[in-house]
Amino acid sequence: MANIIPFKAVRPTRDKVSLVASRSYQSYTLEQRESRLRDNPFSFLHIVNPGYKFDKQISGEARYNLVRNRYLEFKEDAIFVQDEQPCYYVYQIKDRDHQVFNGIIAAASAEDYENDSIKKHEDTIEYREIIFKDYLKTVGFNAEPVLLTYPDNDVIAQIIEQVQEERSEYEFTTTYRDTHLLWKVEDDLLIQKISHEFQNMETLYIADGHHRSASSYLLYKDLKANNPEHTGKEPYNFFMSFLIPESDLKIHEFNRVITDLNGLTKEEFLIQLDTLYRIENRGLLPYHPSKNHHFSMYLDGEFYSLYLRKKSYEIQTSLDALDSQILYKTILQPILGIEDLRNEDRIGYINGKKDIVSMKSAIDHGHYRVGFGMVPVSIEEMKTIADDGLKMPPKSTFIEPKLRCGVTIYEF
Known part of the structure; x- marks a missing residue:
């Protein structure tokens, strides 16, 4: 049974989302980062690269604290606002090759990760898990969802189609010619239906984001151990995910x-x-x-x-x-x-x-x-290896879709 819940996302305002959204920090060359930091004051890269403000490379705990400061400044300047009630977020990506990916951004359970209801297929590096866990603990948010996949589900597919009949909250195209659209799911009945369908799923699979999910799990263990009043409902019990049906997943070698x-x-x-x-x-x-x-x-x-x-x-x-x-x-x-x-x-x-x-x-x-x-590895191979409790060699899969950072943010 998968415990997938809605959450109150912190999001850019509609007029600034295309300026805020960025690829992952590591995917840019030095020249590309410099260009975006210089020419776009709203880029999410300013948050994750806070040393740019001081023309200095900063690392470790000092960097984490400055990331937190830049994030709070974006909120204070109303570049980011938080939704007033928990929502699911239907997300669509149309890439330059005319592939279309549809899914739901939601919060997935760290307990499901622990008990293997969320299955892994790739090894992680321990020191990277710990570094990112410490980063999360200091900054207090996650801005890049873990990509999870689930068996094709007619009910969820119909809900996604129904929601997409309305005007999207966001619609923007990147310089890479990928078009991104987001819809809020606020209706209580639709939220209940989505939650119910995921609860009936025995297993979800991590498609991309093994280190992010592992670090979120370590953070959950740390905060749970240090909270004598732990209830299991605290935000740290969950991590932000983008859930897409298996048929939408694109795997490259x-x-x-x-x-x-x-x-x-x-x-x-x-x-x-x-x-x-x-x-x-x-x-x-x-x-x-x-x-x-x-x-x-x-x-x-x-x-x-x-x-x-x-x-x-x-x-x-x-x-x-x-x-x-x-x-x-x-x-x-x-x-x-x-x-x-x-x-x-x-x-x-x-x-x-x-x-x-x-x-x-x-x-x-x-x-x-x-x-x-x-x-390329097939989805069946990936699932079988995960079900068997085995791990692929690193870099066995390059999986799409790739979301932009900073479009939805999960606070804990």
Whole structure:
């Protein structure tokens, strides 16, 4: 049973939402951040990058406190206002590729995360969880929802369609040509119906935001332990989420690029590959695999297709069958010497939404020596691995939609 509840969002005013909304801080280059901070005083980047005001890089607790100050200033200046009653928020994204994503922004339960009603499929890094937990504790808000997915549900779909017949609260298009729309769901009957449908769902799955959800869970544990009057209804018992049906989820692969051949010559490398793979040189023609256990490789200006020799690789678990795991177990670890995928600086990742030529370009420019491509993970694979209590290698999925920060904010 999923405990999904409405909440009183802090939101930009209608006239400023397009100016406030930003991508995640890390997704901008230094030049892009500087441009937005210089030219747009309403950007949410001013809150998460408070040192810009002082022309100084600030980190740690000092930065967290300044983030809190900038946030309060946005509220004091009425750039942000808080809704008077708890609402669900229907959210739609139409991207430049004409894909449409519909879902509901709501608060998800940390207890559901704890008891595995909200399932995970990806490992997290402990120190990142702790850093973000400390950040949340100081700033007192979350501005970027965790992406959760649920089985397609006719009742929720009909409610979303009904709500979208009305004028949206927000409608704005970004410089990346993605159009965002938001509707408030205030009607008590609709709120009850939505809550009821989620309560009847046995399991939800984290699609994107494993570190954010893990940090919110750690914050919940800390604040619960230090509150002798804990009731379970406090805001810290929940974290902001964007819930979309499984059919709306778009999963891309992450291509792997490696800086060197681990001391091997090209010929020695290909000979070792031949033990586990049937190799075909595709020449200059870009090759992208079309089925599981097939991989593309780019090396020395040429594309190759790699087909796994199934008799030489044993599949015992759902994780063993995952292409990113197969690549790690058959090539990256034993041949190229990549042991720690999270901390090894010899490996890079290029999301599969970009053309495979992006991988070729990175190698041709000398940044890497060899690259590997694969087909995207399916929603069924992702769910099976989560249900089995296993974790994918890092960067196994690049998942859409991607929300903007600062459109809805959850306070605790």
